[in-house]
Amino acid sequence: MNPTLHAVLVFLETWWVELVSGVVIVAVVPLVAGYIVLVERKLMADMQARLGPMRVGPHGLLQPIADAVKLLIKEDIIPDNADKMVFWMAPVVSMTAALTSMGAIAFGPAFQVARDINVGLLFVIGVSSLGIFGIVLGGWASNSHYSIMGALRSTAQLVSYETAAGLALISGLLLAGTLKIRAIVDAQQHFGVWFVFLAPVAFFIYVVASIAETNRAPFDLPEAESELVAGYMTEYSGFRWALYFLGEYANMIVVGAVATTLFLGGWLRPFPNVRWMNWLDALPALFTAAVGAYCVYRAGKQPVRVQTWFMWGVALACFVVALILAVPLLVAPLKFLVPGLHGAFWFLLKISAYIYLFMWLRFTLPRYRFDQLMHLGWYILIPLAIVNVLAVGVAMILEMEYGWNRWLAMLLTTVITLATALFLLRLNDKRAAAASSAAPPPEEPSTEDSYAG
């Protein structure tokens, strides 16, 4: 046989799982991002006592497809004075970084692209943080004031909050004792408890910092509509804009996956080691079946015949998924499929819950001012995260060297960190009070935050 062809075949034989998973990630994430947007719109509508998208498909279920088509056929405008090369490149950088970092995430024990990478979690957060280049370069290349303001704000915000997020992750990593994604989840199974219960403060810091990192409300200053039009993507339109959007939502999935892996037990079901909780294994199949049954119930109420059929189709899809989840549980020879399939279900469910939390916060909280954002990051979150890392380290030494009870040691950690948080807040209040009494209230943004917009 031709040696080149032979080499290619050997390559494919060795790496086909990784290649297929990679292609699946690239193909599925845009679709998922579209549906996250739909869920977000429906939820926002619900909280504001509206209906949200209702026209395209039953209850707007096809809206993401329509939006995608609209964005694809829109005119692609490039400003005359833009730096063309950088303008073209920036959105691609944003999305590539987010999608690449997904390669190391394990969606359940069976689905992972980069299998034996030794620095798994660092790879995910390191590569996903490269997405900031897309924002900065895009904002600069647009040659517009709003864009560059958004880009500068975004850089300052990401640099500040990445530190806090990294320190919060270190607290969790200390408990796990490894950077490998699988080993982190295995450690949680071994401990018999999710790390969120051992290090709740670290999880809280990570939640706040990851909202800031994904530029979402209440920290969405880089794209604050009322101040900067759309921030760094003001000049973008059509498909390039869609790429930015995809990058942002892919990033949400990434931070959700990191939080799930490190703090929420990864693909483990709740109480993975408790035998009498084994009935929870049936939950994935029952849950999807229930969703399917609800779709059947709604199908009869659709106003248009086509929409009824479509609802039936969705219900059928749900039943098929439920069957796929249920059959390996019941048929003994297929038992080996259970960890992979159910792991993926639990993992995705946890990520969805995390993103749902993001949405809640977005609809509930008003936007921060830029100096408030910086103060929160630098004066409160970063010192708190440092104290937390130290306290978790001390607690682990107390446990390992002096034989303390793990829960007692960890409770002590939490109490110490919370006390520090209270102290920092008091300090911050005092500083703010001193600043406002010393200087007359500033009419315009002070020189200190010249990039505040």
Add this chain to the structure above:
Amino acid sequence: MLDKVIFFFFAGVAILSAGLMVTRRNAIHSAVFLITTLLATAGIFLQLRAEFIFIAQIILYVGGIMVLFVFVIMLVRLDVALHQIQFSRQKWVALLVTLALAAEVGVMLWSSRNVPGQGFLLPNAVPAGKLPPNTEALAGRLFDAYLLPFEIASVLLLVAMVGAVVMAKKRT
């Protein structure tokens, strides 16, 4: 075979974008090509199974230092800089230094061709499974044999950081 393909790909990208970085007049373009060079070098580290160095390169140099570079360059008025004469009067000195360095690297490569386990162009990579975990090995060395130098280096960095803050602070 695959190792060689990956190595030559990353090496080619690194050299090409390094050349482009030096020749571009627009500072942002230079920064973009510097980022590409650093990423390609990181790729070579990964191909050599030095995973921790790979990710440290990405997080520190690309994700940290280059972001700040770009941040600063964005605030400079580039159109003025474009029309000014560049500071490139030391052309001949630079050429001499480059040649000397290239000769040094060449001699090193040439003399290493007879060392067992090393090739002429690139070291034979050990299969991934045969190496000790890179991060753990590095941490073990750093916090065991080289603890004192490591701590001194971190204190030095801390002093530098405090110094920068003190100098940047407004005098009241």
